[in-house]
Amino acid sequence: MSEKINITLKVWRQNRGEEGRFEVYQAQDIDTDASFLEMMDIVNEGLTLAGKEPIAFEHDCREGICGCCGALVNGKTHGSHEQTTLCQLHMRKFKNNEQIVVEPFRAHAFTVIKDLIVDRSGLDAIIREGGYVSVKTGSAPEASTTPIKKELAEAAMDAAECIGCGACVAACPNGAAMLFTAAKVSQYALLPQGHPERTQRVKNMVAKMDELGFGNCSNEYECAVACPKGIDVKNIARLNREFIKASLVK
C-alpha cells in the first residue's frame, strides 16, 4: 500500500557560465507510488507558484528507454538501484524524512548546461566516427541472405541495449566513455554486417573518445555497476581485442 512521506531535497542549482550551489527544498506528502521524477514535478509546481524558477532536469519517455534522464542521487548515478534509470526509480525506495542529495552527472567531458542538465553531445561525436554500418538506402540484399547464429544475434542485442544516458561516464573515476564505446564496437564486431569497417571503426571511435577529454579506462568497472541496462564489461575486453587487432593492420 502506498503512503505519504516527507523528503528534504538538496539540489544542485547552476546557470550557464556561472558557479553552482546547493539549495534545499521540502517535498511534502509525497505518495510512495510516485516516481522520483513525479516527486520533482511536484516540487517544481510549488517553486513556480512561489515565484521561483523550477529545477531544470532532462526527461522524455519516463519508461527507461530514451536515455534522457539521469542525475546523481545521494552520490550514485540514477540512484543506483539495480538496472534502473532515474525515471523508473520510485519514492517507495526512500524513507520518511530522509534527505536526498541530487546533483548533475559529473565528468570532465560533460559540462553543466543548467541545474541537472549536462552536455552529453560528446557521445554523439564518438558515434559519428563509425558507430554504424555504412549502407546506403536501397543497396541492401534480401534480409535472409546471411543467416546469423542466434547466440551472436543475442550477444549483439545485449550490447545494443545501451540507451546513451552517460551514467557509465559519470560513474567512472576517470570519466571514461569506455563502456559506451565498447558496446557499439561490440555490436558490430559480433555481426557480420559490421566486419568490412571494423578496423577503422574501433580506431576512429577510440581516437575521438580521447580527443574529447573522456578519461582512460583503468578497469574499475564502476561503469557496469551503474549501467541501467546491465551492459557487460566483457564488451570492454572485446573493444580492447578489436583495438589491438586494428593496430596490427596497416
Place this chain on the structure above:
Amino acid sequence: MKLDSKIPAGPLAEKWTKHKFNVKLVNPSNKRKHTVIVVGTGLAGASAAATMSELGYMVDAFTYSDSPRRAHSIAAQGGINAAKNYPNDGDSIYRLFYDTIKGGDFRSREANVYRLAEISNQIIDHCVAQGIPFAREYGGYLANRSFGGAQVSRTFYARGQTGQQLLIGAYGALSKEIKAGGVKMHTRTEVVDIVVIGGQARGIIARNLVTGELTRHVADAVVLATGGYSNVFFLSTNAMNCNASAAWRAYKKGAAFANPCYTQIHPTCIPVHGDYQSKLTLMSESLRNDGRIWVPKAKGDKRPANLIPEDERDYYLERKYPSFGNLVPRDLASRNAKMVCDEGRGVGPTGNAVYLDFADAIKRLGRDNIAAKYGNLFEMYNRITDEDPYTTPMMIFPAVHYTMGGLWVDYNLMTSLPGLYAIGEVNFSDHGANRLGASALMQGLADGYFVLPNTINDYLATAKLPKVGTDHPAMAEAETAAKEKIDKLLSIKGHRTVDDFHKELGHLLWEKCGMGRNAKGLKEALEKIPQIRAEFWKNVNVPGSADDLNQALEKANRVADFMEFAELLVRDALNRAESCGGHFREESQTEEGEALRDDENFTYVAAWEFQGLDKEPILHKDELVFEEVHLTQRSYK
C-alpha cells in the same frame, strides 16, 4: 483550397513503380544546390534526412532533444510488420494491404496502403543490412511473431525494444551523413514557425533551447516529421515532450489538417494511480495472448481478486466475442473496459481498471514458461505498482496511445501547402480510423527511407524556387510573431501553472472526446475549450526568462497550441456522426452495441482549412474511392 490526392492511374500493384518512373529527377550535380529542412529526427525524420543526404541534397535537421538518438520512436516495444512471409503462413503484400485497409475500418487510401505493404519488405532488408539485431531462430534466420490479433506471423522484433533498435539504426545513418557533411544537425532546437513565401514553404523559425535565441532558416522544401498529438490529452503513453506545435503552426499557415478525431486508445496500460501522475505506461499487447481479462459480476465488489470465486467473475471479452476472446482489436478491448467500469464494476482504488489475470496460464504452462515470455513486462509492472503479477492479477486500463489523424498529404506526402511535406505519425497516414499493431514503425520508415526521397525530387525539379534569404520580410515577420508570443507568455505571471491548464484540457477531452463520444458532450467541449484557453492567456504562470534554457516556457508554448488544436479535434469528432475505428460515436451503434459505420455519408477524409481562430474552419471532403476491396462491417463475434 483544392485538394488533389494525386493518386497515379493504373492497376493498384503497378502504381508506385510507374509513379517512380514518372517523377522528374534532379540532375546529380544540381542536388547539392538544394537545401531541405527536416523537422524531427524520430524514425521518419532521421531516415528521410539520411537518405536525402545520401542522394546529394543538403539537409538541415532539427530536434528539440539533446541528441537525434532520442525521440518518442525509441519507446516502441512490439515490432515492425513486413510481408516477407518467412513463416510460410500465407502472408503476401496483398494480405498486408488488405489487413491494413480493413483494420483501418476502410477509411484510408488504397493506393497509399498498397505502397506501404510493398515497401515493407525493403525496410527489413535495409535494417538487417544496418546491423539491427532482430530476433533470430536457432537456424540463424529471422524470427517472426503474430502481433495485435493478426492471423499471420509477420512482425519482426528486437526483444521488447524494436523502436529503439530501429531508431538507433536510422540515427547511425544520420550520423554517417552528418560526418560526410550532407546533414547539418541542430539539436536542442525547437521549430516554432513555418515560413511561407510566394505560396511555398520556404523556411522555418527556430528557438535555440539553451540560449533562447530565435534563428531563421531558408530552404527549398520543408519536411515535418514531428510525430503525433496524443499528449493533447495530458495523460498518454507518449513521451513527455511530444506535441502538436509544428503541425498546428503549419495548419495555421495553410496546410489542411485531416481526421484529427481519429485517436487510438490502447487497452493494456497501467491505470492512473494519482493526480500527480505525469504519463501512462504501456504494457505490451502480447500479454493478451495468455492473460484473461475480467471484472467482478457484481457492482461495487471491493473484495481482493483472490477472494472473488470463479462464478462471480465476468470474463466479458470471452463472453461477448467467443471467437476472438481476449484478442479482439484494440478499439473493442478498450471500449469494453470502459463499459464495465462505467457500470461500476471496475476494480482497484479508483474503480477505473480491469484485471488481466495469468493464473490459468501459469497453471497450464507453468510459472517458468510465463516468466520466459513475459518476465521483463512483469518486472516493469512490479517496479511501477509494487505488485506481483505472478500471484495477483495485473490491473490495466486503456490510455491514449497514437493519433491516426494529422496533416493532410497527397500521394507524394506533400501537404496542401506547396513545398511542405509531412511524414511519419504527423501525417494523416495510411492507418485510416484505426492503426494495427506494429505498423507505425513500418509507415515511418517507409515514408522516410523510400517514399519521400523519391517523391520530393519531382517538386525540387519542377517548382519555381526563386532565391530567398533570411532577410526576407516574411522571415522577419514570422520571427517577430514568435518573439511576441513568447514575451506574452512570460508577461502574464498568473496564478496557475502550465501543467495545471494542460491537465484541465486533457481531462475535458478524455471525458467528452475519449473512448466514447456523443453530440451533446462534444458540443459542451466546444464551448468549454475557448474558455479554458482564454483563462490560460490571462492566468498562466511561466517563470524564468526568454533568453535562457526554460523548460516551463517550452511547455507553455506547446500547451498554448494544444489549447487551439483541441477545438479542431472536437469539431471533427462532432462532424463525423458515424462510428469508425478509434472514433466511437454513441449515436451510431448496432443493437448489440458495436460500432456502426456510415459508408454512404462518411467515406471521406475530413480535411480542415484554417480561417482564423475565431472563425469556423472550412471542411474539405477528400473522397475515398475503393476499387480493389469491398467495404464490409468489421465483426469479431
